[in-house]
Amino acid sequence: MRSSIWRLIERRASPSLGYRFGRAQMTVLAFEFFASREASGIIPALMRGGATMKRRIGFAITLALLLGLLSPSARAQSAEALPPKRAQVQAVLEQAVRVNGHVAVIVLLKDEPLATYRGTIRGLAATSLAVAPENQVQGRLNVDSARSRAYAAYLQRQHDLFLTKMRQWIPEATVHHRYHVLLNGLALTVPAEKVELLASFPEVVEIFPIVEVFPESASPRARALPPLDVSHTLMGAEELWEAVGGRERAGLGIKIGIVDTGVDFDHPMLQDATLVPPPGFPKTNTSEGLANGKVIVAKVFQSVIDRQANLDARFRTAQDLNGHGTHVASCAAGNLIDLTGFPGARPVVISGVAPKAFLGSYRVCAPRCGLDSLLAGIEEAARDGMDVINISMGAPTNALLDRAAANAVSAGSVVVAAAGNDGPPPAETQNAAGGTVRSPANAQRVIAVGATTNAHQGAAASALGRVRLLEPPPPPELSELLGFRGLNGATPFPETALHAPLRDVDLIDNGVADGGGLACEPLPPWSLVGAIALIQRGQCTFAAKNQNAAMAGAIAVIFYNS
Structure with a gap:
């Protein structure tokens, strides 16, 4: 009889939760049921009568599963709250990077992050600027306010409770990053055979593969195009400089976060002794004193892809060892530099668009870039209150990356992302996901930046x-x-x-x-x-x-x- 009940549960659970559960997933749901109020009335009734203790417990478990899974309200709630997880699990198994034989994933949990929380939990005030505009500092989400700290502590407790329960069933799981400002979730590595089990936990709303992402490196021809003395004219920067009182004042007081390969803190375009960091800065998450008056944030986030690698110690600092992030930071806010008399250079004056802006360096490629470290860098830039967050990297199409970027806008930052340098996809893949504009440049309210031709052909x-x-x-x-x-x-x-x-x-x-x-x-x-x-x-x-x-x-x- 018990086998028949199991078959009935498995058959009836399939349409409501999106895929067929095995016995391990049923056990997780039974665990959830016995923690609920409904169990308090059912279990005593089942314990009456002449059945043996073993049979009474067995029937209690199977009936609890049956009632918990097959009640109309449970089916409706699952159908409304949970997306089709079978496709998500399949995508994870096909696309996620492997680390020491385990699969790297990001799970989103059921509560909203700080950036979008609307006050739906009794005793916890809203933190979203859309609902609580007073929860801001200079227009950016105030993560240090009393309400933000209270809700962040709640999310931390929920993370801990989930991890405690999850580790009873997946003790091999390792946590690599936690997110609660722009996303509410965790970056984990788990055995491949337990990905479906992980997805079945009621707290898990969605599950995504951690994939490798790449900076938007220019093609050889793009690298040969003119430097900053010409590109400003193409962009119309001179008119903007005039509007703010000259190039020497452009960017004053603005904080630009560069989420990239880091920056070269010794580069002359990224040093300015005349600037005084705003209160609370400089900030760092490493022991090196790399930040200066110009670059006021020096943080590094290592992807799970490289977490176990035997890397040179310099790969674990905020220093740029690639050059891409330094190039991007210089374009955005590099100091005025006169190259007259410099060996091998043309006699020109170059600068970034906003040479007096502060810079925050969030190194997410150390050395390789993963979706997990990229999301951590974007979230940290929002937490630090960057006025502008620049992301010159990404993936062909990535819903999770798009969501994080859009939520950074909700948190009050202007998010600027590279459209990409690949152009349209090949003809044979026209119907595949992705296209000319990549994630997160295709996210809502994100400013996508592309390239253009110019007249400086010489x-x-x-x-x-x-x-x-x-x-x-x-x-x-x-x-x-x-x-x-x-x-x-x-x-x-x-x-x-x-x-x-x-x-x-x-x-x-x-x-x-x-x-x-x-x-x-x-x-x-x-x-x-x-x-x-x-x-x-x-x-x-x-x-x-x-x-x-x-x-x-x-x-x-x-x-x-x-």
Whole structure:
């Protein structure tokens, strides 16, 4: 009889919850039932009579499951509150990264985050600016107000209760990030065979795969297009500067959060001794004192993708070792720099659009970027009250990333995201998810920024060149490489062929602290005179490698992936 009841429960549960439950999921639901008020009246009645204790307990469990799952109100609530989880579980198993054999996921829990909570729980006041506009500081969500602290503490308790219960059934689960400002959820790793069980917990509203995301790196041709002395004219920045009293005042008092690969805190465009950080700043979550008067936040968030990796210690700081975040930060708020007299540069003055703005650096690629660390960085920028949050990275289409960005707008920040550099999808995938505009640039109320052509063609005309490897004969895929010129477009490629030996930096930097062909530290003097340097990518920016190679006498550089 008990087997028949199990089959009935499994058959009837399927349409209401979106997929067929196994015995393990039923046990979780039984756990929920016995914690409810309904159990108090049913269990004593079942304990009367002459049945043995074992049979009475058995029937109590099966009947509790039957009543809990098949009541009309339970079915209606499940159908309304829970999306189809079968598709979500399948997406997780197909798309999520694996870490030490476990699947990386983000689960959203049933309560609203701080940014959208409307006061629906007795005793906890609304925190959403849409309902409680007084819960703000300078127009941004006040995460330190009494009501915000109270609701955040409630969410923390709910997280802890859920984790305590979950670990009874999934003891292998590991928590990597918690979210409660823009999202209410957790980043976890769990065994693949327990993803469906995790999704079945009543507290879990949705489950998403953690995937790798990438900065929006420019194509070689885009890199050859004109620098900041020309792009401001294309954007009409001069008119805006005039409206605020000149470029020297543009951005005064504004805080711009750069969610990216970090920034180079030593870069001259990212230092300004005339700026005084606002109250409560600088902020950091590491032991290094990297923040300065210009860059007032120095925080790093490591993805679960790299959490177990044996990485160089510098990958765990807020310092940019890629260059992308430094480039983005300089475009947004870099100081005025006069390049007149600088070796190899054109005599121009460059700056960011808002050179007097403060910058917050949220490094989410350390070194790789995961959806979990990207969401953590966006949430932290909103928590810190950034006026503008810039996200020059993303994914083809990602509902969770879009939701976080939209909720950051609800929290009072202006969110700016790169539309992407990939263009329309190939013809054979036109009906697939994604397109020209990527997430989170396609989220509601997010400003999407794309590229445009320009009239400064002289810079691009001689920017690209071909590099041929001759001896010894290389493999076909390396016989010809696409190259582009360096600093500021000052010097075009030579019109005639340039022949030079290729010299592996790994063979000459044995005495350098880094070694390994990385060229992150100065190389032996004259060690690359007249040669093309072969340098391994990683651990520092391309600019640093280029400079060290040039100082050692190299005439060009070829980078290779490790």
